[in-house]
Amino acid sequence: MLKIIEGAVIMGALMLYLAPAMIADAREREDAFAVTMVNILLGWTVIGWFAALVWARHPVSDRRMKHFARRAQRAVARVTIDAIVARAERRAGSIPVLNPRVVPVVTRIAANRRYQQRG
Incomplete structure (x- = not known):
């Protein structure tokens, strides 16, 4: 039972960590790959994660x-x-x-x- 809870927590954390990439993909942005790379490479910093999130949510000009x-x-x-x-x-x-x-x-x-x- 403990392993199931640990697995669910890890999956939830991973989904939260990759939320900007998923948002960019769901909005079908042309630069979704760039948003994903910023999220993966700089997301461990709080600033990098928020930057990727803002970038993913920002409308196309x-x-x-x-x-x-x-x-x-x-x-x-x-x-x-x-x-x-x-x-x-x-x-x-x-x-x-x-x-x-x-x-x-x-x-x-x-x-x-x-x-x-x-x-």
Whole structure:
């Protein structure tokens, strides 16, 4: 009976010690591994444990979210432009005369694509 109580106390202490790492993982933070390493390596100091806990509980900054959203928008725009250009090229090969209103748009898209590939 004493061994069961000792085991429960050790498991409880371990869970309390690793609470910041579990919180960071539960909140699906990108830097959960870094929080875990700080918790494991510096958690034995009270300051290190509280630092890891605050870090795990701190919300992800809006600046990161805006940067991620901007990158996602650019990626979607690139895929969309590539699809439009590919479709225009397929149609240009099958249709002998292009609609005059479409030609400037296709030219701008192709020029923008070439500019992005160089830079």
